[in-house]
Amino acid sequence: MKPTDSELEILHVLWTNGPSTVRQVHDALSQSRDIGYTTALKLMQIMYEKGLLSREEDARSHTYTAAVSEEDTQRNLVDRFVETAFRGSASKLVMQILGQHKASREELDEIKNLLRDLNRDLSD
Amino acid sequence: MKPTDSELEILHVLWTNGPSTVRQVHDALSQSRDIGYTTALKLMQIMYEKGLLSREEDARSHTYTAAVSEEDTQRNLVDRFVETAFRGSASKLVMQILGQHKASREELDEIKNLLRDLNRDLSD
DNA sequence: ATTGATCTACGAATAATTTCGTAGCAAACA
DNA sequence: TGTTTGCTACGAAATTATTCGTAGATCAAT
Incomplete structure (x- = not known):
């Protein structure tokens, strides 16, 4: 596990x-x-x-x-990591990464699109 | 370290x-x-x-x-984690987190703003 | 001054992870 | 057929992380 x-x-x-x-x-x-x-x-x-x-x-x-999928495994690892290293604050982790320029422009665009979708879901 | x-x-x-x-x-x-x-x-x-x-x-x-700052430490941990768990792809990690709805709307807005700034830096 | 509480230092047991050597088996081949 | 090659299984050493017990010092209060 x-x-x-x-x-x-x-x-x-x-x-x-x-x-x-x-x-x-x-x-x-x-x-x-x-x-x-x-x-x-x-x-x-x-x-x-x-x-x-x-x-x-x-x-x-x-x-x-x-016998375990990459996605499931990564999800578990992320959960654990967010907990131990960021005390549960996933957004702090995201900000930390984005602030470090760890993503290319294409990747940032991808992320932006994903965010647009998420925003749609959330907007009442 | x-x-x-x-x-x-x-x-x-x-x-x-x-x-x-x-x-x-x-x-x-x-x-x-x-x-x-x-x-x-x-x-x-x-x-x-x-x-x-x-x-x-x-x-x-x-x-x-x-004797070490929270920011520096978290940056090191993230680097290491991205390497071992995501084979260097930070954006995959971000997508994984955002896809899991691990952030509230306020946090998403914050992230969106950060992305806008980053985009400005990168454009042209 | 003796007792009791609280602290540091230190050694060592336990556990988890990583590593590799050796033994033994089975196939391939000379 | 007998030797070499390549595989699995297994035991155990080496390393790292976590845990706590015990000893000895110091301070405070009887």
Whole structure:
């Protein structure tokens, strides 16, 4: 339910590349950092036990699939983060990000559109 | 530089209430959860060693002060969080939050104003 | 001065996370 | 067939975070 940072890395590979073997996940992770093969294996076994991944036991190797969706996971993480880092104030978090110019103009436009829609919903 | 969850709790107390003794911080924390006095003490000692807190050694007890600002800390946390949970896409994070109706209308208006300003900066 | 309350410092147990080595199995191949 | 290769399972070391008990100092009040 609350993936750790390492677990998130693995989930991201599976969300991006789809069902993969440990070998494939390890290759992907290796591109961004040093990590042993059995480390990746162990992590994925633990995630399987926790229910974060499902797997199909092929003859030669196992094929793992993310058992949680990216959206659900991110929603949980955001909730937790807003709580611990911003004491529950989501808007402060948004302001903090926007104030930091962390979004491109295209992204800002997207956000503006979303806000327009939300405003419509809210205006009595 | 990367406060843990427990450390954030303590920082929040100090940001909110200003310089405080261990006793005062412990009293504040006790209201929201079970925590021993020496646990709070130890945490604050560690944070002092890490440079997260400064302190003044009074005769009877020590008075601690947050040595990092709330803004700086939150900016660091957001950067880290966007990286690990959203693979660097801050706008996805913003959209995720706004889509969840985590902000009141007043907050949305505030955000809209901020966006207008940003847009002015970016246009042409 | 002895007692009691309150404080700091410190060591260490516990827990969670990350890491990897080794063993053993099965397929591929020379 | 026997050797190499690549996989899983498992145990356990290393690291980090959290927790609290105990000891020793100091102050206040009897």
